[in-house]
Amino acid sequence: MGVQHSSWFGPADAPLLAHIHVPDDGRSRGAVVLCPPLGKEHLDTYRGMKALAEQLADRGLTSVRFDYSGAGDSSGDQDSPDAVAAWQRSVVAATALARACGAAHITVVGLRAGALLAATALPGCGPVDAVVLWDPLLSGRSALREQRALYRVTQGTDDPADPRISIIGGALSPDAAHALGTLRIDASVFTAIRTMLATRPAARDTPALSALADALVCDELPLVDHEAFTAPAALYADIPFGGIREIADWIAGGSPTDTHEVVLSLRHRAAVATTTDGSPVYESVESLGPNALFAVRTHAVESAGSDDHRPTVLFFGTAYEHRIGPSRLWVELARSLAAHGVSSVRFDRTGVGDTGTVDAGRPASLYSEVSDRDAIDAATALGTEPGDLIVTGLCSGAWYSSYVALRLRTRAVVLVNMILWSTHRRKSLREQLRPPVPAAPGGGDREPEPASVPLRARIKPFAQKHLPYPAWRLLGRLGVTQVPEVILEALRRAGVDVTVVLSAQDYASFRYQRGDEGLRRVERRGFTGRIRAGVTGDHGAYQRDGREFLRAEITAAVLSSFGRTDPVREPVAEPGVS
Template structure:
């Protein structure tokens, strides 16, 4: 394999050139309620491109705009669907609702470890408000969830007159929030062994200068002015805290209680819940602060943007797309000279994660691959991120047969033969990547912390987390009985003759790693597997090492790597860095550096 460390250094994000505005057309999905959803890039601070989604009535006539400021890191991933539902509700009340990612966060350009990150986040809020006003909207409100409320409040002096502001489950003290983030990382992940100027948090990494700036923010000093109506949607258990009381008194905010916030923004498992009742209350309050007069808006829509620059000056661009019969939201990443037929890496996310992957790893990996001339596509499977309608009180869906069909349809839309496709995924996303490769073929797959080793899976994928989300005593008792039977079977599996065990794996009745690995090997797919310690234990328990030993004699043996440290979710920074190098090295091993091939041709002939 190519040198992995040098491969990751081929990309940097300086101050970027402005967005390229495509012809004025709406890239949108019509919903049954007559709401139009538009995906676009908007200009952010320092010419950085910010990813945004607009939700507005189909006729374009709006009563005002509401800019929605998201939380940070893991809380943003957990709350993503709920914020989409809030935007849809606001659009039904006649507003243009604007969701966006801060610079260096989510899909937006920039680095998450930028020392000036906090000022970039604040400038991103101002840029989003300015974008709404340029569309022809005078009356604007701002809604911030968790850290989004703190960031919006710190920006209020730069936003001009606001009709209203909603502080939803707000972070009041930046200093306390930083302590909470770092403590949670140490308890749930591990100590950070790095000796640099960055601090790891669950779902990301911040420069020490940004940590200091974030610690200095304090919502209790908010003074939005007499013309701005303020709503504090807070948890009942925080109502009497001194910080909350000071914030309410200083801002003159109305108070509303919200429930189920833990399961919404910081769930204990991969199953989260969208608090539809609270969302309706918030959108109704916002609606009451505006008049009924409407203005027809004409927002500027940009489907492609410059998001990074390689060391040699080559521009990296990203295009917003809707693919497959399920209208899955996707983002295609490529260098300026890369053609649509180039070798392509497809990134599959897991659980409730949307297309950014664990702690933004898919975004950063895609932009690094683009610097080597390899195109990437990252997408939201049905029921996650921006794919599919958000349901009332939605819980994280289990990967369904429909999701499998949608992904196969998406792969069929790529104008690339199997020999130039690569799939990357973690956990259930790894399984989906292996499944697609088994059905459509692929040059390479990278399977990260995979736990389901049966492509032909016939076992119901019900987890304890799903049962807990049902809040049903009957469902819980049934699950406990089924788990007892399952555990007894696991204890007995070591006595099953290996040929029989492997056969049951091919039938989808047990978790035999060789069944999946042999299927991929037979198809000629280069397979790299990386397992954290807990996933290695599961692999061993299912006799995976025996299978790998048997496959080592084949012409195309899989490469299984045991990290020896780290965590399943790739929250640990060292784990992400190691996996990032593996992704790039696997791509270069499969396809080579496509930029070298491009340089042999006339770039003008490629449409550069």
């Protein structure tokens, strides 16, 4: 599987984050640059791209995975008018990084829109020996059309007063959307470059792709069942390990046999944003706890006290998402909060994002003993006193926030789009929540009704409506159903300040679970927490306007709890210093 190193790279005033995979012996036959897709496809295919990097390391090749400007953990604004040119510059910078590792032989792989960006950036990349167009989108117009159609079908429309173009989990400026629409793959850029065209049969038969294949002198690879990878109907994507092995074999087969020592010049810290008064916001890549959980720490611009008592927020990821798509919100919140003297850490649990190798078996469960361990390990590894720590996350991340808050008695917890209100999980519930879990795009990680007990689906609505509330609450304590009072009361007893932030969709679920009744009961016992409900928004935070509501409410809750309610310095454009 090789060794993975994480590093900032590129210009000091616009740093990008890369993950460099190096063969175990530190010697390499060449380097491969992996260009990811955009939008939801970037999120769904993330671990598959990592699997390819690991396969290449096994074959003696170095790989560079990276986040485009304004995406993932890289600096930049996702809705910058210059976003498309910045993405292309990211490809050029990643290729330069691969060459700086000592490689003379360079391969560039682009998946979906990543193939389009790679092809249009190729003239600026210097000598490239091989290219893989992996299920390519041939034009920016078709890429944007697909992204916008998916958004409209799953999320509807946004406030027309905001001119940005919405895609799943992100937003583009009108200028960037126009620039993307002008991009097109030109076969002439691949002249004298060894090329593979890996396509789905249905796409291969289209006139545009047939014309490209005819114009290229290339090898071809048919992709089988690829839609479950790039457009899964479940919470997790089916990684096409067979196709990935074939791509890795093709790249390795055309690479030199001689090896060179891999040269690494790692940057573990970079300035990723600048506040209005010119103060830099720094971030560092770290490993947390005994199981080396990948993490990014955002350092406060100023601190309210010593380093041992620095206000800190720990962000929990959602389902199989980490820092891409809706969870880019955690990145943006971290940088905004730093301007108010609040540090933060975001991390990947085992089997998600950049923690752990990619398993060819089933992905990690949403809720498991391993994830329980990771949650506590991450929190305790921060070196932060519980009284200086706020934990927050969305859906499953919200449940893990409550889990840590109850065990460590943190200063506060912000529960975002919470749906699992039990303080413990029955084994049967853990099994119910193992993948695959059907979900529409943007559905988050909702609890399914277990197929093995369909009677429950008929009994639960009756019980919810007709059972006396004490009996309903007892079912919640037993983990049979979800009763908001159970966790709210536990947090009250633990002395943890609570803010619950709910989209319109999740507030309706809260009320259906008799949350209003439970809230009145805990308030009579002294509960002083807040329930903040939006008028729009979906559970997974893919909808733009709902995500902006979450951003405002999470920010207000954190600053209020830390006594920093005045917006001292808001981040602007993101120049920085390495």
